[in-house]
Amino acid sequence: MSDDVIDSQRGFSKTVAVYTLISLFPILWLVVLSFQPHGVSASTANLIPSPFTLGNYAYIFSQENYVWGYINAIGYVIINIIITLSVSIPGAYAFSRFKFIGSENALFFALLFRLMPPAIILIPLVQLFSSFGLIDTYFAVAISHSLFTVPISIWILEGFISSIPKEMEETALVDGYSLFGCFVKIILPQVKTGIGVAAFFSFMFSWVELIIANGLTTVNAKPIGVVMRLVAEPLGFVQIGISSAASILMLIPGLILVWFLRNHLAKGFSMGRVG
């Protein structure tokens, strides 16, 4: 990939440093704000919280609807990831290993769904789930989100599966494995990274999406993003302390995921087609 001459010139790039700082400073400031009382945050810009307070976090953990908001969001995101992976893995395998009628165009149609604005199908989705009594459930949000996460997952997984030589399955079949067996024992372990990346992208969409998550939930499945809206709307009163604390808590799952996948992110973003 990169050769020795380039490697010896590596150090710290000023551009990259500046860019990284820019990417992080709003989040770092959010941390500051979350430890400061609202009154102070609303009138002065401090780089260090003064006075320092845990009041914002205390408030959030004491409020049922906030706590449930987090639980709900995590709930439907996990269900979304399960649905997405269950549907995408076989699909990606098919696109990678087989040619079948319409396979070229099928990939295009699949990708199309990722590009569709959620606002377009919001109302019919509400009606659809209403008629099945599924409004305000994790399932409704999870499966609606999978419309958007499955296309990217298939794209990513197809890339990863394609980079495994077909000979692997052929030898396994010769050795007597069934198709399913060789899939589980040979392919799956090798695309672990791909699965992690696909899960990451699904999380990246489902955790942050608001239009559908808001439209399909009322009380029991309301995610934290919607709860936060109550205290962060520009028309109403914006409670900066609480909103900041809520925001930091909302960033933690993403931070955890990024940490676990830190060595695989770049490869994953190239959709498995690196090298």
Place this chain on the structure above:
Amino acid sequence: MNRINNGAWWLVAPAVVLFAVVGIAPLMATLNYSFQDSFAGDNYFWVGTYWYEELFKSSAFWGAFGRTLLFAAITISLQFIIGIFVARKLYFRQVKAQMVVALIALPLLTPWIVVGFIWRHLVNPEAGLIGASLSLFNISPDLNSVWWVWATIIAMDLWHWTSLVVILCYAGYLSIPGPYFQAARIDGASKWATFRYIELPKLKNVLVIALLLRLADSLMIYTEPLMISRGGPHVSSTFMSQKLIQTAMLEFNLGAAGAISMFYLVVMILIAWILFRYIRSQNV
């Protein structure tokens, strides 16, 4: 194993069912609505292309569409210029690039409502980091002015999404085999020539994917600008998605909303088709 095997459709079947039930069926319903009207929300009757005619005559609609296109054009061009520039530095000059990638991915994982919230507060002239800093130079961001609203929304979008372009391009650079760079150096190619004749062509696929994703997300932007200015002042920051949701949820006008939705969809399909054809032609 790459023979024609239509049995493979069984593997794709779950995806097909998913798309059919949760995607196509609602889209058909929306299409249906776009051709109908009702008196009291209960009895629907056919009105043909009425909503579409109204739509194309509506200056509010074209305003929202035009603003969305302008917004997308500005932010996407800036994101690609900055993104490719930073990706090159990451690839050629930065040690421990993987760590950096993890760090700059954070804006991409920030819930959209948080993005809107923090940027609104950032430009507050007294209490916001950016606003207060600017105030030291007697520049006071005022979210009642169209200029500041647009500047804030654009800055916010750049912060939010440029990293996607950076990471995608960086990954693209990783897949350019070293010998290409060596050959260019041996031939004495300038940096610009290397960029133009080796790097850019090899990045084509990645750039198109990045463009596709950015276009889609840019044209459907909703939550973030809503948090900054709620579409104001007046309608100057009302983009397509907000117009659509207003029409559907606030005005309960499902017919007009249906027409807007179909128009939106056709635009996205066109863009996707053009870019897809381009990828296909490059990978033959």
